[in-house]
Amino acid sequence: MPNAIESVSGNGQVSTEVAEPRIVGFFCTWCTYLAADLAGTSRIKYAPNVRVIRVMCSGRIDPQFVLDAFAHGADGVLIGGCHPGDCHYQQGNYNCLRRARLLKRVLEQFGIEEERFRLEWISAAEGDRVRVVIDDMVEKLRKLGPLQLKRGPALVRGGSGEQVPQEVGV
Amino acid sequence: MKYAYYPGCSLKGTGRAYEESLLAVFRALGVELEELEDWNCCGATTYISYGELQSYALAARNLSLAKQMGRDLMAPCAACYLVLNKTQHYVREYPWIGQIVDHALDAIHLPKDIGVKVRHPLDILLNDVGLEALKAKVVHPLTGLKVATYYGCQMVRPYASFDNQRNPTSMDRVLEACGATIVYYPVKTHCCGGSQKGTLPEIGLNLIRRLLTEAQRNGAEAIATVCPLCQFNLEAFQDEASTTSKFHIPVLYFTQLLALALGVRLNEAGFQRSFINIKPLLAEKEIAYA
């Protein structure tokens, strides 16, 4: 399989068809990040397309992070948190869920297919689930091909989050 | 050195060469052997399945006779060696067997004491005569003769009082002392099938074939044995066992090789009884003989 790096140019625009989807993951420390660690210790093999950013709680994930990722050439964003009711901080994952719903609508406006943004609940014990989710997402994104942004530049972050509808935060 | 000697039936028949060479060797070493007065068959492994307790009594009779002679009892035949030892064990382990055996001995006016030490010639050679004394007496070293030492089952199992059960070396050491080269022989304690060649021929033959093949594969020029039945099986059925490769390998009693080295004349060591003439081999190896 050819390496994605060479085939993608600075501005995140994909130059060749063989490009592998590049996915940014935001995993919460207590469940999904641990699950990914467990997948490691269990030597479970999965697609190398996801780059994980660790946050304490999925509740920390600001929609702007997601938009920023797409703006800078990510073909997909994967958010991983604790199962409903299992949040280490009681309800962070609910807030995350609420934001994700609204964010999906926003992404539509930018013509970003829904498969490109995914929210998954993966508990610390579900090492194999990490594989299933990532492999599935990579498969889907391969079919979709690289992300072509209609209004790419507009997405690029400008300090505050004015592109994001107010209610998203609430 | 003086020992009571228990030949057993085979050494009077198919195993005559064993007895002849054995007596010659110990004579040459200055060890006196006195045949046990009016000994009887030990019962071997065959009688047990017919009448277990009787077989112990049969063995006990010999032991009691030997005890009277007040000397260790040498039993060259592996089967005899096993049965005599075993009888002593069982009489000790099972008082009721002891009781029966005692009664039987009583009835024929023999003392109950059967606690004589039963010993194998190899044991005596190693521990009483000693390898140095043996070396000193060697006149025709077996230099360069590649020998596979085949111990078979019953000399080492289940009672290996003087050697290692899984990897016996007593015969190796004795023959090396005579200048022979011992080849690697992984099946040295495997079974030759015993009487099975007679009763279930094809199965017996397979076991024999395995033993001969391994000896050949490891470059042995002769096989040394400690048991009349093993010797017979390995020697008598070589043609039958031959497949693509034909077997033609002298199968001798270790005592015959000793006799050779100690300068005993060939037909005083029973070589004339072999099916395979040893002389060409000795000539080829430039081993002198009387």
Added chain:
Amino acid sequence: MKLKRVVKVEAERDPAFALWISQTVGGERIRHCLQCGLCSGSCPLSLYMDYTPRRLMHLSREGFKEEVLSSYTIWLCTSCYACMVECPKKINITQLMYALKTRAMQEHFYPKRFAIPVLAREFSRMIRGSGRITESRLVMRVFVKTAIWRLLGFSKLGLRLFRTGRMRLAREKVEKRSDIVTLLNVVDTTRKELAR
């Protein structure tokens, strides 16, 4: 093709047999058997056996008399003691095989003209008669009783043995033959007394 029921109902088990085996000389430890199969693995004959020694141990201690006594295994045993030496639970398997052979002979659990029991019988007769074994005579007696034709196959070898003086028809015998007979009889009578 004739189908027979192979499932065993408990009533077909013979607990007395299981008890007997655990009381024979060498059978004391059969119950300790772990069924590890080391006996079968170390047995030089197991590749020809209908039941491996391991399986025979289990069938015996569970009391499946028919299966055990009609099994070829007990006759194939050459008493090489490999199994007994290796057994992790120190079970005297070889001795058990003798006990089973004896029992099988007493209850005639073997094919007609089957050489091994015949050999055992002839062997014992000869000892009773002369106190020693004369191999030549023993071999002939056995062949006559089992497979006379094999004598012919054997004759070539026999001839060589005669020529080399390793087969002598002269009867080996003990002087005090009466002692042997008494010895054997007394054993029997004493055993019976002890049993009582």
Added chain:
Amino acid sequence: MPDAHNPDTPPRIGVYVCHCGTNIAATIDVPALAEYAAGLPDVVVAREYKYMCSDPGQELIRQDIREHNLTRIVVASCSPLMHEPTFRGALVRAGINAFFLQMVNIREHVSWVHTNKEEATAKAKDLVRAAVRRVRLHKPLEKRRVEIKPEVLVVGGGIAGIHAALTIANSGKHVYLVERQPTIGGHMALFDKTFPTLDCAACILTPKMTAVGSHPNITLWTYAEVAAVEGYVGNYKVKVRHKPRYIVEDLCIGCQECVEACVYKEGRWADEFNLGLSKRKPIYLPFPQAVPQKVLIDPEACIEFKSHKCKKTCVEACGERKAIDFKQEASTEEIDVGSIIVSTGFKTFAAHRNACYGYGVYPNVYTSLEVERLVNASGPTSGEIVLRDGTTPKMVGIIHCVGSRDHNTNRWCSKVCCMYSLKLAHLIRERTGAEVYNFYIDMRTPGKGYEEFYDRLLDEGVHFIRGRVAEVADWPIHPSEEGKLVIRAEDTLAGFVRRIPVDMVVLSVGLEPQSDARDVRRLFNISCSEEGWFLERHPKLAPVSTFTDGVFIAGACQGPKDIPDSVAQAGAAAAEAMALADAKYVELEPYTAHVIEDACSGCKTCLTICPYTAIAFVEETKKARVNEVLCKGCGTCAATCPSGSIEQNLFEDQEIFEEVEGLLAYA
């Protein structure tokens, strides 16, 4: 030397790539990665080393910090959850702030999960690049020091809980032991003998039980449950709910005259302790050695509760003591503890779930636990092993692995069944002389004296049939099977199927997590495996710790365990709790949030979102303020703030943006 703590000076970054032996080096081109890192902006040195976590590895970092005046460190090795503390320590010892470190997880997240070296290396490069860009922005932070309360809460009064409680109490610290049942003792109290020594369970357990009941440092609350847990390590606030037992515990002296006097002369209701094998009255003592020795009333059974027309002979009998209180209600109590030990135990597999074995259909099919009661001297038959009709069984079949090692029910081996089956086989044979058949798949006897016990059973003439039982039924195919329960199984060692007619069948049921394990773990904020066993922090190196600091687990709630293992674990958990208490203080991660007042619009959105009500609105300034003591650092508020005026330490917006862009920017 440039001041590492001055944000204006350009950062000087050191990057360190670990081989982790071959764990990383085998899948990632480490030299290439280090070389690549060296070329990234602001990186002064980039090195590779076999084991970064080793002393020489750390020394390497410390040296560079001193020699090259490094101000920021990136370590690419294993998961930060593994070695972050190690490397932070290295930074501190070299004189710079612990939080100037960023770890890159190239083992668990790269080398162990990918196979293609090219791809793995590329991924590692992206991650390192992101870390380098992020670490530039790291600010100096200090850990918060909080006091630890010495009191310990132990949840569950089985042998594990009892042992943990006593160990801690004996060290002079106060323990709250909360047990859901009206008495402590757990499963062990049901047993007659324990394997392999066959010493009497009661003889070794009851002394410990009474010790708990009378220990000055132990507050024992039975018939009570933990309702809520708040706070953090060292400072947990726990709400305990007392179920009404309709007896004033302080007044009841356990004389049981009330039970004697009850209008019901005979027991009528299934006796929970004897698993329904005997009957009890509406007012009862769970069992003779119960601790505490306090009776309780079953409102479902008591006439007074149903019709209010009872003669209340019990109250008369109690007389002046006035211990009976029909009006008693559930009450809640709040306690402060520094740490918590969860030892909530297990439940046994519900035998009827395996229909082929006829549990609940044939009266003489018992579960092993029921038989434990039957063989127990203080059990319903006072130790006599008899069938429901009072006769003694002559043939008994014990079926191992019921519910265990089975993908239709539970996949795991329950670990104790082989041994307790052997124990029951021995006891049954000893007391009835019956023929006993054990049906097993594998005989598992790992433990001191366990294999020897198996050997003993073999010698005792118990039958061992290797084969999983297919069916227990009552249809005969042979006269000898008439009126018997026939067990059908292949005797795989004999090589044929056998039918064995028995009078009694014992189902050796496996161990399962408590049915409410999932609620319990939420309560204590710990995780559990897919099956429901509580998850230890590390299977080998932190077997009794959880991912929540100050919460420990002991006994079979973590996985099937026998008594010795449970006690050993309880001891370990107790030691952990005591070590924590003796440390007096604990340091908390500084990942708290803070408000940038100038930017705050005072919209109060954050106030509602914070689960810990750690954010207050300051009227004077009309701005929000975070109470850092209450803040647990989830960062939800930071993500929620519409004006982006809340930041979370070490997870600031800028830091994360840099990380995102670092991942996606190509050098």
